[in-house]
Amino acid sequence: MATLAARERRLGWGLIAPALVWTAAFFLLPFAAMLALSFAHMEGRAIVSGLSLDNYARALGDPTMLKALVNSLEITAIVTLVSVLLAWPLAATIAWTIPPRLQRLALLLAVLPFWTSYVVRSYSWLLVLGKNGVLNKALIGAGLLGEPLQLASTRSATVIGFVHFFVMLLTLTIYANLVQLSPNYARAAADLGASRLRVLWHVILPLTLPGILTGAFLTFVLCIGDYITPQILGGNTELTLPQLIMLQLQRSGNFPLASALSVVLMAVVTLAYAAVARWIRLDRL
Amino acid sequence: MKPLAWAYLALAYVFIFLPVAVLVVFSFQDGRLPVPPLQGLSLRWYEKVLSDGDLMTALGHSALVAVISSALALTLGFLAAHALARVHLPGSAVMRGLLIAPMTVSYLIIALGLLALFSQTGVRLSLWTAGIGHVVINLPLCFAISFAAMGDHQQAAERAARDLGASEAQVLWHVSAPMLAPALAAAFFLSVTFSWDEFIIAFLLTRFDVTLPVEIWSMLKSGLSPATNAVGSLVFLVSVTLVVILELTTFRKGRA
Amino acid sequence: MPTPKAALSPLAVLAVLAVTGPARAEGELNALVWCDHTDPALIEPFETANNVKVNLKEYEGTAAGMAILEQSRPGDWDVLVIDAVDVHRAVEAGRLAPLDPASLPQADLFPELVMAENNQVGGKTYAITEKFGYNTISYDRTKVDPADMEDWAALTSGKYDGRIGIYDYYLPVLGLVAVGQGMKTSDINAATLPALRDPLMKLRAAAKQVSDVVASQTALATGEVDIIVGGGEWLTAVLAADNPNLDWTIPRQGGLRWAQSIGVVQGAAHPDLALKFVQYILSPEGQARLATSSCYWGMPTNTRAGDVLTAEQKAVLRWDQQPDYLKRAQLYPIPDAATDQAMQDLWTEMLNQ
Numbered sequence: 077m078a079t080l081a082a083r084e085r086r087l088g089w090g091l092i093a094p095a096l097v098w099t100a101a102f103f104l105l106p107f108a109a110m111l112a113l114s115f116a117h118m119e120g121r122a123i124v125s126g127l128s129l130d131n132y133a134r135a136l137g138d139p140t141m142l143k144a145l146v147n148s149l150e151i152t153a154i155v156t157l158v159s160v161l162l163a164w165p166l167a168a169t170i171a172w173t174i175p176p177r178l179q180r181l182a183l184l185l186a187v188l189p190f191w192t193s194y195v196v197r198s199y200s201w202l203l204v205l206g207k208n209g210v211l212n213k214a215l216i217g218a219g220l221l222g223e224p225l226q227l228a229s230t231r232s233a234t235v236i237g238f239v240h241f242f243v244m245l246l247t248l249t250i251y252a253n254l255v256q257l258s259p260n261y262a263r264a265a266a267d268l269g270a271s272r273l274r275v276l277w278h279v280i281l282p283l284t285l286p287g288i289l290t291g292a293f294l295t296f297v298l299c300i301g302d303y304i305t306p307q308i309l310g311g312n313t314e315l316t317l318p319q320l321i322m323l324q325l326q327r328s329g330n331f332p333l334a335s336a337l338s339v340v341l342m343a344v345v346t347l348a349y350a351a352v353a354r355w356i357r358l359d360r361l
Numbered sequence: 362m363k364p365l366a367w368a369y370l371a372l373a374y375v376f377i378f379l380p381v382a383v384l385v386v387f388s389f390q391d392g393r394l395p396v397p398p399l400q401g402l403s404l405r406w407y408e409k410v411l412s413d414g415d416l417m418t419a420l421g422h423s424a425l426v427a428v429i430s431s432a433l434a435l436t437l438g439f440l441a442a443h444a445l446a447r448v449h450l451p452g453s454a455v456m457r458g459l460l461i462a463p464m465t466v467s468y469l470i471i472a473l474g475l476l477a478l479f480s481q482t483g484v485r486l487s488l489w490t491a492g493i494g495h496v497v498i499n500l501p502l503c504f505a506i507s508f509a510a511m512g513d514h515q516q517a518a519e520r521a522a523r524d525l526g527a528s529e530a531q532v533l534w535h536v537s538a539p540m541l542a543p544a545l546a547a548a549f550f551l552s553v554t555f556s557w558d559e560f561i562i563a564f565l566l567t568r569f570d571v572t573l574p575v576e577i578w579s580m581l582k583s584g585l586s587p588a589t590n591a592v593g594s595l596v597f598l599v600s601v602t603l604v605v606i607l608e609l610t611t612f613r614k615g616r617a
Numbered sequence: 618m619p620t621p622k623a624a625l626s627p628l629a630v631l632a633v634l635a636v637t638g639p640a641r642a643e644g645e646l647n648a649l650v651w652c653d654h655t656d657p658a659l660i661e662p663f664e665t666a667n668n669v670k671v672n673l674k675e676y677e678g679t680a681a682g683m684a685i686l687e688q689s690r691p692g693d694w695d696v697l698v699i700d701a702v703d704v705h706r707a708v709e710a711g712r713l714a715p716l717d718p719a720s721l722p723q724a725d726l727f728p729e730l731v732m733a734e735n736n737q738v739g740g741k742t743y744a745i746t747e748k749f750g751y752n753t754i755s756y757d758r759t760k761v762d763p764a765d766m767e768d769w770a771a772l773t774s775g776k777y778d779g780r781i782g783i784y785d786y787y788l789p790v791l792g793l794v795a796v797g798q799g800m801k802t803s804d805i806n807a808a809t810l811p812a813l814r815d816p817l818m819k820l821r822a823a824a825k826q827v828s829d830v831v832a833s834q835t836a837l838a839t840g841e842v843d844i845i846v847g848g849g850e851w852l853t854a855v856l857a858a859d860n861p862n863l864d865w866t867i868p869r870q871g872g873l874r875w876a877q878s879i880g881v882v883q884g885a886a887h888p889d890l891a892l893k894f895v896q897y898i899l900s901p902e903g904q905a906r907l908a909t910s911s912c913y914w915g916m917p918t919n920t921r922a923g924d925v926l927t928a929e930q931k932a933v934l935r936w937d938q939q940p941d942y943l944k945r946a947q948l949y950p951i952p953d954a955a956t957d958q959a960m961q962d963l964w965t966e967m968l969n970q
Binding site: 084085087088089090091092094095096098099102103104105106107109110112113162165166169170172173174180184185186188189190191192193194195196197199200201203204206208209210211213240243244297298300301302303304308318321322325331334335338341342345346349 | 366367376377381436440463470473478559577589608
């Protein structure tokens with residue numbers, strides 16, 4: 077005879093099973109298929125399955141491939157850092173300077189360009205940053221610049237395109253964190269005679285660190301795996317890992333090598349997650 | 362301090378709106394190239410876009426995939442969150458980790474994995490396969506938001522309903538879902554947004570019928586034109602209208 | 618009450634999906650094509666005349682196209698558009714069905730474009746050339762000295778550093794680098810490829826960007842760069858109306874000729890309709906529409922398209938200069954699998970310099 081507890085458990089399993097099965101079938105199984113493919117190799121133009129480590133040897137040994145990994149890491153690091161540095165003051169200004177009544181509106185405005193199409197957003201930056209683009213025309217017209225800035229088709233363009241997106245994202249996560257802080261902390265610290273800067277540095281910043289880290293980790297994951305932004309804005313003057321993966325897939329038809337490179341990309345993200353997992357709670361976003 | 366803060370705010374908004382402004386302004390370009398100088402204002406690119414059958418079909422596909430995949434992701438995520446919040450199951454930490462895991466994986470990798478699976482099992486690529494990918498990326502989000510929203514207050518109400526003889530399905534439908542409505546609406550809306558705008562999964566997992574971002578990408582690849590600006594501006598206008606409507610109805614009420 | 622057992626097994630889900638995949642409706646033609654075929658102005662007349670729907674999927678690069686065919690099920694595809702020099706590759710992979718030459722207007726083609734050595738295997742015809750043009754050099758007449766553009770060496774002389782864009786496709790550009798070195802494209806192989814490395818890297822050093830079609834057009838039209846290596850009528854014709862300063866030429870060392878072929882896929886579900894489509898594309902009307910497709914322009918192979926094209930269109934396509942151009946342009950390199958891989962690796966390395 078089933079006890080009440082056993083019946084409860086069976087009900088619980090029944091409710092969670094569909095989500096688990098879905099995740100197993102369309103997340104774990106595909107990953108296994110990709111992993112298997114990464115050990116296959118190409119004979120001429122055909123894929124031959126097997127247990128070869130050649131793809132990994134190339135992915136990590138070939139200077140061109142390694143350079144793509146390094147490019148990706150560098151760009152992602154710069155983007156994450158710059159985005160946090162720009163978004164924190166913006167979130168703080170919205171939380172502290174703008175009257176509470178208008179804060180939600182200000183926040184909504186700050187993230188409104190989220191709702192332009194993502195592909196189109198990178199393309200718009202191309203129109204802004206070009207040699208005869210809006211930015212150069214405006215700066216030269218205002219007499220601030222003699223020669224046009226060479227921005228399009230450079231790493232700077234890729235970084236600007238990324239930072240634009242992630243400043244919006246981080247402003248949201250950091251703001252959410254800031255408004256949860258009780259003003260009492262700051263007031264108490266100030267009562268104890270701490271200067272404004274010291275309150276900021278020693279009290280408020282540590283308290284918002286989880287929010288910053290969660291946002292920064294999301295930035296890292298989304299940035300390092302993105303294909304469109306560097307493809308549209310970078311002018312192919314250097315390659316990122318996703319661009320290299322797409323080249324292998326689309327031009328060479330080398331699915332095994334693309335798989336191995338993807339596994340490398342995933343390993344990098346997993347390492348990054350392991351490094352910050354103690355401080356962030358993805359399931360409590 | 363204050364003037365400095367306002368100045369920073371102004372600069373930040375300029376940066377954030379710069380690409381959108383340029384996009385919209387040059388969608389009215391009376392010439393074939395969406396670059397300065399502005400040669401005059403014209404609506405012809407909007408006419409061209411609105412009469413472009415492929416583009417409008419893709420728009421319909423995007424809406425369809427977004428709504429169906431989000432509804433499925435929300436259902437699966439909500440049920441799973443309910444199970445974990447209500448019943449003590451062995452290995453619940455592991456299961457929570459597994460359900461959240463896709464969030465830490467790049468869309469490109471999810472797409473490649475599914476492509477490998479589908480091509481090895483002979484599944485034809487279509488809007489359905491892209492939709493499957495979108496459920497995978499949105500399920501963790503829906504699960505996390507539902508799980509975070511569940512609290513003692515609503516659990517007490519569920520218990521009361523159960524004591525009065527309601528079946529589990531009735532409890533879920535008449536008690537839990539309405540009490541969690543704001544969170545569920547937020548999860549659904551976020552999922553729709555992500556699916557609507559997702560590119561790489563839709564690009565790699567569709568064949569003839571494609572979604573709007575993929576159609577825009579092929580427009581971009583086939584030549585520079587203010588028509589791309591016009592599409593982008595239209596999508597922006599429609600999305601923002603939806604955001605404002607939702608903000609004024611669903612979310613406001615939820616907070617009150 | 619739901620139980621774990623009631624949950625579908627993952628394999629069952631996949632099996633259901635595999636079976637319920639969108640079925641092929643009667644009167645639907647599936648074509649794997651280049652982007653110029655997706656212009657409704659080209660496709661709609663055929664759809665209306667035959668009361669069918671043409672499903673189009675574009676691809677870039679033969680390897681990607683072959684991979685798509687590889688991953689498909691028999692009967693999935695009816696028509697294939699492919700680089701003329703890669704027809705053999707597709708035939709060897711068993712992807713193309715033989716065509717009856719009598720059903721095709723071979724006699725009306727420019728003689729140089731029949732390309733029997735490419736379109737035929739073992740005496741059987743598997744494809745027919747439908748469109749061609751040149752990969753050479755496009756430039757802005759007002760920004761560079763047109764006389765310089767007649768010599769490939771001028772590009773790396775230092776005069777145009779930072780003003781050059783390279784078209785992001787390894788086959789033609791490596792071919793052009795070879796031509797610039799006085800080599801024949803047919804002589805490119807694993808042994809001679811290392812000789813192209815230095816000139817390629819020198820060209821890369823002088824270039825500002827390496828980009829696809831639209832980014833190249835954008836760059837040239839906005840003055841981002843003044844020269845596109847690998848460009849030609851396909852790049853500048855679309856912009857001609859708005860920017861008459863854009864020009865292209867074949868330098869004295871020569872340029873490259875591209876050509877695309879069309880054929881019927883082996884095991885096609887609708888082989889008769891597929892042949893009808895090929896015939897339509899090769900008809901004078903189809904040829905004129907394909908030549909002026911919104912994605913890119915290019916010369917029609919059927920000389921009778923000349924009666925349908927307007928005088929302006931023919932001027933932009935440089936109809937009258939073709940005899941000279943055809944003489945001075947070489948075909949794309951046709952690398953074997955190993956050389957192809959080596960060329961792509963060299964290209965990837967160049968991108969990541």
